[in-house]
Amino acid sequence: MKIGELSRSTDTKVTTIRFYEEIGLLNRPARTASGRRTYTTGDVERLNFVRNGRRLGFSIEEIRSLIALASEPNRDCGEAMTIASCHLAAVEERLEQLTALRDELAVMSRDCDRQRIADCRVIHTIARPVGSPISIGLSPARAGRAMSCEGHATAREASSAASSRLRRSAFRSE
Amino acid sequence: MKIGELSRSTDTKVTTIRFYEEIGLLNRPARTASGRRTYTTGDVERLNFVRNGRRLGFSIEEIRSLIALASEPNRDCGEAMTIASCHLAAVEERLEQLTALRDELAVMSRDCDRQRIADCRVIHTIARPVGSPISIGLSPARAGRAMSCEGHATAREASSAASSRLRRSAFRSE
DNA sequence: CTTGCTTCTACAGTGACTGGAGATTGTAGG
DNA sequence: CCTACAATCTCCAGTCACTGTAGAAGCAAG
Known part of the structure; x- marks a missing residue:
């Protein structure tokens, strides 16, 4: 093969x-x-x-x-159990974090009245001082095949984010 | 400052x-x-x-x-809404995947009778042919501060996983 | 003056792949 | 036999969002 x-x-x-x-x-x-x-x-x-x-x-x-x-069939499987249940605990923790995250995102999307940026709930929620103690290790936006979220972030003018990250300093102040 | x-x-x-x-x-x-x-x-x-x-x-x-x-307060906030709700959808999808994952892990941990590796439910579950269509983009084990899962994987003899990944070919066959 | 803290630049490392260049090999059709 | 094209090879750089290190310099207190 x-x-x-x-x-x-x-x-x-x-x-x-x-x-x-x-x-x-x-x-x-x-x-x-x-x-x-x-x-x-x-x-x-x-x-x-x-x-x-x-x-x-x-x-x-x-x-x-x-x-x-x-590869050691006669050994005790305690160690395998430890790895698995430890991983399970980690997954459960991430589930909690992700649920909290989803709720926060849902609220900000729901409450936005879709008018001017100045009143946008999304922007205001993100702009507020460093608030709630939810600290998350989520690796974001890996998204991949299932989502059709491409092009919103990259489409503006960062399109030439070509090769080196050092070249990305085409930064724009506010 | x-x-x-x-x-x-x-x-x-x-x-x-x-x-x-x-x-x-x-x-x-x-x-x-x-x-x-x-x-x-x-x-x-x-x-x-x-x-x-x-x-x-x-x-x-x-x-x-x-x-x-x-930085453009008078613009329509539709684009911000698009980014947010798109991200929300991605988070919800990941939540589903993670929940399915947790269930699978929970089953394999629960059913293991903690005897010999040869009968270990954890090992057998992972060893089965490429089964269910759950395909997940989870980045695993970033874990960080909250978990105390360190040392199970690295403690065996990979401890000298020092610098270059090319040097990691101290591989052991079965 | 010395100690110890903060800050500086520059660069390599992480995890788990992914993608490309450029070369070679294998195979099918004409 | 020649040509196209697919599959494979090696080598290396890129991804994302940081994190950590080395070695030098600045700064305040004792």
């Missing part, structure tokens, strides 16, 4: 597979005479394990530990 | 303030003769705006747009 087929059968991009190999999450596969990677069904299982782990939100390092544990 | 005071009064790290300046989210402040940045109350407001926006999960680019909008 070549990398393309592995990619298709695990719904993982080719570059991601190579990345997993580089960081040691996948074993280095055998190569053909011309240097192409060849995979076995064991590799498919392993990659599925990694992908499921990621889908469940485990970090690469957590998955690395879980793989190591999985 | 020097950068340290601005940092304290907005609960923002000094390095973050300088970062915001570099990318043009904050105006370049005046400097003392020796080159220290000096800030005004206007800068405090602006930084609060940015911080509140971030806390609400808006991206830097969205905040950039919102700042531009906020």
Whole structure:
């Protein structure tokens, strides 16, 4: 099985597979005479394990530990349980934060009367002094495929946010 | 007001303030003769705006747009509303994903009988073929201050994950 | 004068990929 | 056999939103 087929059968991009190999999450596969990677069904299982782990939100390092544990069938599974329940607790905390966030966003959207910026509830809510103690670790706007939110932020004149972040200092004062 | 005071009064790290300046989210402040940045109350407001926006999960680019909008009080606020409600929709989607995730994690933790790895429900759940269509964009384990989940993943022997990711190929096969 | 704090610049690192350049290999059709 | 095109290869830079470090300089108090 070549990398393309592995990619298709695990719904993982080719570059991601190579990345997993580089960081040691996948074993280095055998190569053909011309240097192409060849995979076995064991590799498919392993990659599925990694992908499921990621889908469940485990970090690469957590998955690395879980793989190591999985390869010792006679060990006590306490450590795996610790990783899982710890992660569960983290997810529950983020759920709470995200719920609070959603409520705040919903209020500000609901209350805005859609008139002038000067009276805009959205702008005013964000502009208020550093208020409520909700401090969130949300990584925002990764959005991806599901949302059609593109183009609102970038469309104005930051369109040339081309390459280096150092070049982005086309900043505009108020 | 020097950068340290601005940092304290907005609960923002000094390095973050300088970062915001570099990318043009904050105006370049005046400097003392020796080159220290000096800030005004206007800068405090602006930084609060940015911080509140971030806390609400808006991206830097969205905040950039919102700042531009906020500086034109007589404009229609439709665009601000679009950004906000679009973001709200994204947050709601993530909430759903995260809830599904939590349920899955809860089941696997609950059902594990804490015996041998070979029977561990956690391991088996992750090892199953690429199943349910939940595809999540969660960035995991950023965790930070609130959780005490450190050391489970990194403690084993990846402790020398020192500098370059290229050096991390101390990979172990199964 | 010395100690210790703050601030400065410049740059590398994080996590988990993603994308591109430029080269090579494999395969199918003409 | 030649040509097109797809798949693969390596290498490296970019993403996002910061965070941290090194090494130098400034500043106030004892």
